[in-house]
Amino acid sequence: MSSDKLPDPRTFGRAVAIRALSRIEIDGISNVEAAETYAKELTTLAHQMVDAGIPRDDIADWLETVTLAYRERMAQAAKQRPDKPR
Numbered sequence: 001m002s003s004d005k006l007p008d009p010r011t012f013g014r015a016v017a018i019r020a021l022s023r024i025e026i027d028g029i030s031n032v033e034a035a036e037t038y039a040k041e042l043t044t045l046a047h048q049m050v051d052a053g054i055p056r057d058d059i060a061d062w063l064e065t066v067t068l069a070y071r072e073r074m075a076q077a078a079k080q081r082p083d084k085p086r
Helices: 009-027 031-051 056-080
Strands: none
Touching: 009 031, 009 056, 031 056
């Protein structure tokens, strides 16, 4: 894994959010459980990036963009379903 082989962070963040939303809807997990799953996935990926020698600043920038995309998608979903508890 190298910096140039990382998936687009915005696309990746949205994909993780979509998976989380699916688990909330289908499996009935809470938003907190979805966030925990998200955090674990990113932590594992960050460790893999460090092990691959990717500079920490590059990792931090990538993760920041991923997180913003995740939050945007989750907020969008919340607005689309105002009747659902958050």
